[in-house]
Amino acid sequence: MAGPHAPEASDTPSPGASGKPRVVLGVSGGIAAYKACELLRRLTESGHDVRVVPTASALRFVGAPTWAALSGHPVSTEVWSGVHEVPHVRIGQHADLVVVAPATADLLAKAAHGLADDLLTSTLLTARCPVVFAPAMHTEMWEHPATRENVAVLRRRGAVVIEPAVGRLTGVDTGKGRLPDPGELFEICRRVLARGAAGPDLAGRHVVVSAGGTREPLDPVRFLGNRSSGKQGYALARTAAARGARVTLVAANTALPDPAGVDVVPVGTALELRAAVLAAAGDADAVVMAAAVADFRPAEYAAGKIKKKDGADPAPVALVRNPDVLAELSAERPRAGQVIVGFAAETDDVLANGREKLRRKGCDLLVVNEVGERRTFGSEENEAVVLAEDGTETPVPYGPKEALADTVWDLVLPRLD
Incomplete structure (x- = not known):
């Protein structure tokens, strides 16, 4: 009964024997299967x-010898290989994470309807760990009502279904589905694995996040920025x-690089950021304004490069105020029950200035941190205090920026609706 890739008894170690987190990487039949080799390499090397x-x-896209060589485990597609190991049950039972990349429309449909006609779909039915699907298909297939319903079903059951990226697809086609x-x-998998049983507690929510620093043009080659x-x-x-x-x-x-599963809207100026945030916030459950938005912009834009004149001082640059996007969102709340989070970058009297800003802006939470040329900006770490409208203060010690991010979402969750 055993197929050509049947594992020996020693090929399937007992749970915890390796001392490493166990990940099942499911690969379905799409042209993007070759990209899963890089995901596999990152997982094994970490x-x-x-x-x-x-x-x-x-x-048909990537052969079994490649997967076996990169993973160090034998590879099979069917439940008839190594039957004495009961692989269609054991693989899912022993996993700490199952990730399917790429997940085709066909695979999503089978998973949503509980079909189990091969080793991968059987594994999905027996897994009791977090499950991540990374869809990849043509735009028309992704947007089809059948696929959208299948995705909704999987998300309701607690799976993390990552939104596809926008870009070049098979042939000359371009669109969402990459x-x-x-x-x-890998970063998504690492975060899901780290959270373990906590699960996708933001499932069904739409959140808007602003990031980066706006730039206000002075002339075609210069700008005011941060x-x-x-x-x-x-x-x-x-x-x-x-x-x-x-997201x-x-x-x-x-x-x-664009984060996996995130719709990215690029902007340049404060006015462009305001328009994009307000457009996205209409159906958002939470808006987090982490971007450094310029308070001022030049009153006039020079159509040509401003020239340096010998012996003459430069003309003063007149500035005008930009809209206060955080205060506007807090006051108008584009959606009822919406949670608004602001950021305050301070250089002195950090908490005092933060408390005043929270009062003035009217947001629900304000993340206050001390900034400087070599502090916070450009760093992989951050340290902050999250101030709440009810007067509570949550200090976040110095550490990875994703730790602060998780604290923010932990504080947003109980305030939703």
Whole structure:
């Protein structure tokens, strides 16, 4: 009965024998299957024990020897291989995380309807750990009502279904349906695995996050800007996606890769950011304004480059105020029950200035941190105090920006609706 890739008894170690988190990487039959090799490499190199379970169609794109060599485990597609190990039950039972990348429309349909006609779909039925699907298909297939309903079913059951990226598809087609960057998929998997039984507690929620720093043009080559890298806002977007939310990221002048499962709206100026945030906030459950938005912009824009004149001082640059997007959102609340979170970057009297800003802006939460040339901006770490409208203060010690991001979402959750 055993197939050509049947594992020996020693190929399937007992639970916990390796001492590593156990990940099942399911691969379905799409052209993006080759990208899963990079995801597999990142998982194994970061200390995860990965078992690859492809569909028969997936092996038409990437062969079993490749998966076996990269994972260190034998590869099979059917339940008839190594029957004495009961693989269709054991693989899912022993997993700490199951991730399917790419997940085709066919695979999503089978998973939503509980079909179990091969090893991967059987594994999905027996898994009691977090499950992540990374869909990849043509835009028309992704947007079809059948696929959308299948995705909704999986999300209601607690699975994390990542939104596809927008970009080049098979052939000359371009649109939404592209598998996200493997490095970003890895970050989602790492976050989901770290949360464990906590699960996708933001499932069914739409959140809007702003990130980066706006730039106000002075002439065609110069602008007024700030040092914000966007890393904290991107951490907020990544953690929200890993917790199951639909995320819109309004990104101002960043040089960071798009987070997996996040709809990214690029902007440049404060006025562009305001328009994008207000447009996205109409149906949002929460809006987190992490971007460094310029308070002022030049009153006049020079159509040509401003020239330096010998012996003459430059003309003063007149400034005008930009709209206060955070105060506007807090006052108008585009959706009833919406939670608004602001950020306050201070250089002195940090908490006193933060408390005054919270009162003035009218938001629900305000993340206050001390900034400087070598502090916070561009760093992978952050330290802050989250002030709430009810007077409570939550200190977040120095550490990774994603830790602060998780604290923010932990404080947002009980305030939703």
